[in-house]
Amino acid sequence: xxxxxxxxxxxxxxxxxxxxxxxxxxxxxxxxxxxxxxxxxxxxxxxxxxxxxxxxxxxxxxxxxxxxxxxxxxxxxxxxxxxxxxxxxxxxxxxxxxxxxxxxxxxxxxxxxxxxxxxxxxxxxxxxxxxxxxxxxxxxxxxxxxxxxxxxxxxxxxxxxxxxxxxxxxxxxxxxxxxxxxxxxxxxxxxxxxxxxxxxxxxx
Numbered sequence: 001x002x003x004x005x006x007x008x009x010x011x012x013x014x015x016x017x018x019x020x021x022x023x024x025x026x027x028x029x030x031x032x033x034x035x036x037x038x039x040x041x042x043x044x045x046x047x048x049x050x051x052x053x054x055x056x057x058x059x060x061x062x063x064x065x066x067x068x069x070x071x072x073x074x075x076x077x078x079x080x081x082x083x084x085x086x087x088x089x090x091x092x093x094x095x096x097x098x099x100x101x102x103x104x105x106x107x108x109x110x111x112x113x114x115x116x117x118x119x120x121x122x123x124x125x126x127x128x129x130x131x132x133x134x135x136x137x138x139x140x141x142x143x144x145x146x147x148x149x150x151x152x153x154x155x156x157x158x159x160x161x162x163x164x165x166x167x168x169x170x171x172x173x174x175x176x177x178x179x180x181x182x183x184x185x186x187x188x189x190x191x192x193x194x195x196x197x198x199x200x201x202x203x204x
Contacts, residue, residue: 008020008088008089008091008120008122017088017089017122017124018088018089018122018123018124019070019073019074019077019078019080019085019122019123019124020070020073020120020121020122020123021066021067021069021070021072021073021120021121022066022118022119022120022121023062023065023066023118023119024095024118025095025096025116025118026062026095026116026117026118026119027114027116028058028059028062028115028116028117029115029117030092030093030094030095030115030117032057032058032059033059033062033063033092033117033119034091034092035057035059036052036055036057036059036060036063037063037090037091037092037119037121039051039052039055040052040063040067040087040090041087041089041090042086042087042088043086043087044083044085044086044087044126044134045067045071045082045083045085045086045087045123046082046083046138048067048087049064049067049068052064052067062119063090063119063121066119066120066121067087067121070121070122070123071085071123074123080125083135084125084126084131085123085124085125085126086123086124086125086126087121087122087123088122088123088124089120089121089122090119090120090121090122091119091120092117092118092119092120093117093118093120094115094116094117094118095115095116095117095118096116097113097114097115097116098113098114098116099111099112099113099114100112100114
């Protein structure tokens with residue numbers, strides 16, 4: 001009987017660690033995949049998906065697919081809600097190395113190692129106390145109550161609306177000023193009815 005799987009945070013032999021999904025033989029090195037996996041370990045699936053979406057690494061695309069597969073397994077097989085899950089464990093093991101050779105000078109050849117890896121993600125249900133905290137954070141992020149620190153969706157919308165209103169008000173004032181100037185140009189200046197006449201020449 002095998003021992004407990006410590007990399008899946010299981011400390012009892014034979015115990016089911018959670019809902020898992022894996023991809024085998026991915027054409028990348030395990031070290032490159034671990035850099036991305038370190039970003040989502042211990043986070044809820046919503047935050048993890050957002051992080052992977054905006055991570056500019058090729059490994060993030062593969063890891064995001066594995067995460068989506070694990071969430072689908074939890075929803076379809078175990079009837080769990082995706083919002084109540086978090087990344088309990090994630091790791092990348094080295095797979096078989098494909099060896100290729102490149103010709104070099106003087107009849108020699110240099111070996112090229114094309115690495116592969118096996119990526120595994122394990123999900124589990126968030127505890128009730130932590131779930132309340134996570135849901136509260138999501139609500140604050142959506143309603144914009146954290147605008148003083150990081151802002152939110154509602155806060156950004158309010159700023160955009162305020163900016164548009166200010167721009168509209170400024171354009172209306174500019175239009176009114178242009179109309180006033182045009183009216184002033186079109187209206188001739190009223191001349192005095194009594195005009196000064198040149199002095200008549202003195203006659204004897």
